Amino acid sequence: MLRIDRVSKRFENGLAALSPVDLTIERGEIVGLVGTSGCGKSTLLRIACGLETPTTGEVILDGEPVTEPRSEVGIVFQEPRLMPWLTVRQNVGFALSKFSKSRRGPLIDAALHKVGLTAFADALPQQLSGGMAQRAAIARALVARPSVLLLDEPFSALDAFTRLGLQDHLLDIWREDKPTLLFVTHDIEEALVLSDRIVVMRAKPGRIHAQYEIDLPRPRRRADPRLQVWKERLLQDLDLVAA
Amino acid sequence: MKALAFLGRGIKRSGLLGFVFPVLLLLVWESLSRFGIVRASLLPPPSAVALTLRDLARSGELLGHIEVTLMRVAFGFAGGTLAATVLGALTGYSDLWRRLLDPLLQAIRSIPSIAWVPLFVLWLGIFEASKDTLIAVGVFFPVYLNLMAGIQQVDRKLVEVARVHGYRGVALVRYVLLPATLPTYITGLRGGLGLGWMFVIAAELMGASEGLGFLLIDGQQTGRPAIIIASILLFGCFGKLSDMALARIGQRFTGWQDSFKAAKEKEANASDRSGLQAI
Numbered sequence: 001m002l003r004i005d006r007v008s009k010r011f012e013n014g015l016a017a018l019s020p021v022d023l024t025i026e027r028g029e030i031v032g033l034v035g036t037s038g039c040g041k042s043t044l045l046r047i048a049c050g051l052e053t054p055t056t057g058e059v060i061l062d063g064e065p066v067t068e069p070r071s072e073v074g075i076v077f078q079e080p081r082l083m084p085w086l087t088v089r090q091n092v093g094f095a096l097s098k099f100s101k102s103r104r105g106p107l108i109d110a111a112l113h114k115v116g117l118t119a120f121a122d123a124l125p126q127q128l129s130g131g132m133a134q135r136a137a138i139a140r141a142l143v144a145r146p147s148v149l150l151l152d153e154p155f156s157a158l159d160a161f162t163r164l165g166l167q168d169h170l171l172d173i174w175r176e177d178k179p180t181l182l183f184v185t186h187d188i189e190e191a192l193v194l195s196d197r198i199v200v201m202r203a204k205p206g207r208i209h210a211q212y213e214i215d216l217p218r219p220r221r222r223a224d225p226r227l228q229v230w231k232e233r234l235l236q237d238l239d240l241v242a243a
Numbered sequence: 244m245k246a247l248a249f250l251g252r253g254i255k256r257s258g259l260l261g262f263v264f265p266v267l268l269l270l271v272w273e274s275l276s277r278f279g280i281v282r283a284s285l286l287p288p289p290s291a292v293a294l295t296l297r298d299l300a301r302s303g304e305l306l307g308h309i310e311v312t313l314m315r316v317a318f319g320f321a322g323g324t325l326a327a328t329v330l331g332a333l334t335g336y337s338d339l340w341r342r343l344l345d346p347l348l349q350a351i352r353s354i355p356s357i358a359w360v361p362l363f364v365l366w367l368g369i370f371e372a373s374k375d376t377l378i379a380v381g382v383f384f385p386v387y388l389n390l391m392a393g394i395q396q397v398d399r400k401l402v403e404v405a406r407v408h409g410y411r412g413v414a415l416v417r418y419v420l421l422p423a424t425l426p427t428y429i430t431g432l433r434g435g436l437g438l439g440w441m442f443v444i445a446a447e448l449m450g451a452s453e454g455l456g457f458l459l460i461d462g463q464q465t466g467r468p469a470i471i472i473a474s475i476l477l478f479g480c481f482g483k484l485s486d487m488a489l490a491r492i493g494q495r496f497t498g499w500q501d502s503f504k505a506a507k508e509k510e511a512n513a514s515d516r517s518g519l520q521a522i
């Protein structure tokens with residue numbers, strides 16, 4: 001269980017990025033985080049994985065406070081962040097430093113295969129397109145099978161086809177070892193198709209505005225009329241549609 | 244005409260293009276002296292320079308001078324690089340050390356290095372130690388500045404990725420900071436080596452009984468311009484060769500950058516060609 005307990009964040013420049021946020025995510029739950037730009041989603045994820053310390057409050061993972069990055073918590077950043085001097089294969093292997101050499105190879109191969117980068121295993125990041133680089137970053141985050149996976153707009157740089165493929169891929173992974181997933185997205189449909197629960201954040205100061213349990217069975221069809229009803233509702237919450 | 248065009252294409256392909264002008268220059272220079280257009284006592288023809296080199300080499304004198312100069316550069320480079328690497332790493336990684344040391348080092352840097360010579364001679368004598376130290380001072384600053392800047396410019400975002408994946412301390416340095424810094428460090432080493440060659444000449448001009456710099460002065464004092472030109476050429480050759488060696492070593496570690504550059508150049512060439520086709 002991942003518990004974000006009264007976490008607030010004020011940056012050195014005085015900006016209140018998060019006013020106290022409370023969020024509890026059960027083991028194996030999929031939570032989608034939506035909200036307008038600048039409302040503190042990335043900040044919340046960074047605090048949740050221990051990269052940033054909260055001004056007040058704490059993050060507790062399975063009873064232990066998270067004060068610095070831990071190997072059970074993986075994160076996909078908003079940008080690919082690949083090491084430019086490593087090939088795609090080595091970049092994915094970067095996440096496996098604690099695994100024996102003999103175990104690394106097959107794990108990397110499988111991860112690359114799933115994101116469709118097998119043919120580019122030996123390419124350098126500079127030779128990849130933006131979408132390919134992001135897929136490599138996703139492979140790197142998934143390859144070590146963290147029990148909690150935080151994803152910051154993981155698919156927003158991708159074309160529609162790849163995006164659908166990777167959404168399914170994410171669900172496949174989830175079915176296999178049921179990691180806790182917290183992902184940020186600007187795509188409401190994506191949130192609806194993937195999430196058990198959708199959390200809506202608002203800015204100034206960053207806070208949780210509403211939460212909805214999406215109790216529809218999986219796999220969900222994107223054209224499902226029930227999703228359309230939710231969509232309307234969420235758009236209203238985000239002030240994107242006049243009430 | 245056809246044969247000439249064929250030859251031209253052959254040269255273009257074989258990467259000998261860089262030799263075209265030097266060879267032309269040598270021919271012009273040779274004929275200028277040969278036909279008495281310039282006085283051979285001021286500018287001896289290349290053939291005379293070559294003969295002088297051969298004579299020096301035969302007597303064994305040349306090898307001795309080269310060895311002495313190479314050793315000075317090697318010692319100075321090693322010393323300067325060592326000091327610069329330790330201090331550059333310190334000031335690059337640690338804010339505290341940078342604030343402690345960098346202002347002093349920057350102040351020292353603004354002193355023209357030749358100004359140290361009298362002091363070094365007084366302290367270390369007129370022999371090797373003072374020369375090596377002067378060279379080391381020259382080598383120090385480019386290496387130090389590049390290493391410090393290189394470490395500071397490492398992308399914070401990549402460091403975060405490493406932290407998330409459990410890299411700390413030595414592992415963080417070994418797998419992220421070091422490879423990220425290496426290209427700038429090697430730029431610094433090459434700059435340092437270049438200055439090392441400059442300073443070895445300065446050191447040898449100011450009083451030496453051996454070395455290529457001594458040969459220069461000797462040629463001047465005995466009125467033999469061929470020797471001066473020969474030493475200048477030797478400095479050029481060794482400077483270039485040592486830089487190439489360093490670049491080659493560097494390329495083994497920073498090949499990822501070069502292959503990126505190569506890919507870009509290929510792209511540029513491709514667009515060149517397509518431009519031609521359009522015309």
Ligand SMILES: Nc1ncnc2c1ncn2[C@@H]1O[C@H](COP(=O)(O)OP(=O)(O)OP(=O)(O)O)[C@@H](O)[C@H]1O
Nearest residue numbers: 011012013015017036037038039040041042043044
């Ligand atoms: N290191 C920092 N120092 C100061 N302010 C920051 C810092 N990081 C983020 N902020 C501010 O905090 C607020 C929230 O930023 P955050 O990146 O969390 O937003 P976001 O919800 O992820 O936005 P987006 O959807 O555009 O990615 C923004 O106003 C931003 O300017």
Ligand SMILES: [Mg+2]
Nearest residue numbers: 041042078152
């Ligand atoms: Mg963000």
